[in-house]
Amino acid sequence: MSETKKTEWNSNLAFMMAMIGSAVGLGNIWRFPNVLYSNGGGSFMIPYIVSLFLLGISFVLVEYAVGFKFKKSLARILFSVSKKLEPVAWFILLVVFLITTYYVCVVGWDLIYIVLSLTKAWGANPDLYFTNNVLHATDSISGLFTIVPTVLASVLVIWFLAWFIIKRDLNDGIGNVSKILLPLLCAIVVVIVAFSLTLPGASIGYTQIFTPDWSALGNLDVWLAAFGQIVFSLSLGMAIAMTYASYLPEGSKLVDNAIIVAFSNSGFEVFNSIGIFSILGFMTLSSGIPFNELVTSGTGLAFVVFPQVFNTMGSVAYIIGPLFFICILFAGITSVIALLEGVCYSISEKFLIERKKTATVVCIVGFCISTIFATGAGSTILGVFDGYLNNFALLFAILLECIIFGWIYKFDDLIETLNNNSSIKVGKTWKTVIKYILPICIFGLWAQGIYSTFTTADSLSITIMFILTVVLIVVPFIFAKLPAINKNYYDV
Secondary structure (H helix, E strand, O other), rough: OOOOHHHHHHHHHHHHHHHHHHHHOOOHHHHHHHHHHOOHHHHHEEEHHHHHHHHHHHHHHHHHHHHHOOOHHHHHHHHHHOHHHHHHHHHHHHHHHHHHHHHHHHHHHHHHHHHHHOOOOOOOOHHHHHHHHOOOOOOOHHHHEEHHHHHHHHHHHHHHHHHHHHOOOHHHHHHHHHHHHHHHHHHHHHHHHHHHOOHHHHHHOOOOOOOOOHHHOOHHHHHHHHHHHHHHHHHOOOOHHHHHHHHOOOOOOOOHHHHHHHHHHHHHHHHHHHHHHHHHHHHHHHOOOOOOHHOOOOOOHHHHHHHHHHHHHHHHHHHHHHHHHHHHHHHHHHHHHHHHHHHHHHHHHHHOOOOOHHHHHHHHHHHHHHHHEEOHHHHHHHHHHHHHHHHHHHHHHHHHHHHHHHOOOOOOHHHHHHHOOOOOOOOHHOOOOOOHHHHHHHHHHHHHHHHHHHHOOHHHHHHHHHHHHHHHHHHHHHHOOOOOHHHHHHOO
């Protein structure tokens, strides 16, 4: 293999590993099983698969094509489309950055559990231990003034690791790390799923996946939940694929790559859910708690259910447990790196700041914000951030991207970019999906998200959301108005 071909192959592999690693993040381990169970069980797989093709692959292809064609940062791409659109880019990047600030905290919890798993320090009641001993959680706003030292320290470590990796380029940083730890993560998950299937009562759980509630297919909320899951699991609208694709060499098979990433992510979600449900079935049998009460949203499935199953594994859990949480740590870090990449790229390109300095400033600012979530009220505030940014801001960003690249930009140019080297071709059907079907679906999901977010909000949540709204309006315009140090930035 020639040096040129070898370099192209390594770049493509680094890209694929980075994309899959960012998709297979910590969130997919706990979110998908709950969404699956709450929306018809096995029948949910039908709208899920439809959403995967209609929304997931279709929108990822947009981001791949745009990033590969322009080979610029998101801010510069939208500036090239129209000078008036640069604030939209900074809005998207700010949403991504704010999501990263609390996601780092969740990854930090996992870091704590690596240490706890060495001795199974969570004891016989992992749920109570997680709330009281790890989070020191309180619903009172006064908890904001109480720092949780272990959480703060773990958050600092995650931000340092993110900085250490992101200051390097794609191949030397996240690409090389992904090639080693992503296969290890998959191997450990296979072992845990295989073990979970041997537990007494496992069939109580995994049969939920294969026992469909066909009446759920007529429920619009089920379809919206499927779309929401695809948005969440593939990190749509966060410019991750767009940024990574900008690094790809000529000749890359974009459509092929998009399909592999999407199916790898979804396959991991479904396979992991078999293990999760088997564990919950075992817990139902051993505790007498009804299955539906054990399937909860939130991080409990990662930090409560898995410790519970490790308690049943005997001495082998002292090996499997730490390895599992180490791999989940990697999955979380790859997601953090993917989220930060687009932010750093846009800042560095506009203001001509070298990559290392940009990464340093972004990570320091991010750590300062993350300290909010390392307090006694941190988990409560985290929930408000997550609900608002995902249900409102992120979906709005995806809607804007659909409109910009489907209606304002010359869409046929994207079709040509995708079809140049790909084995699978796209055409008018894909164009119709992006221009008409996808915006309607996203708008419905966005409207539902607004309704659910604001109708369940208390006074504290409303205050936080108001502050976030002001920040998301003001800061993007400031960044857009600041003059670019890079004189080529204005070349379109």
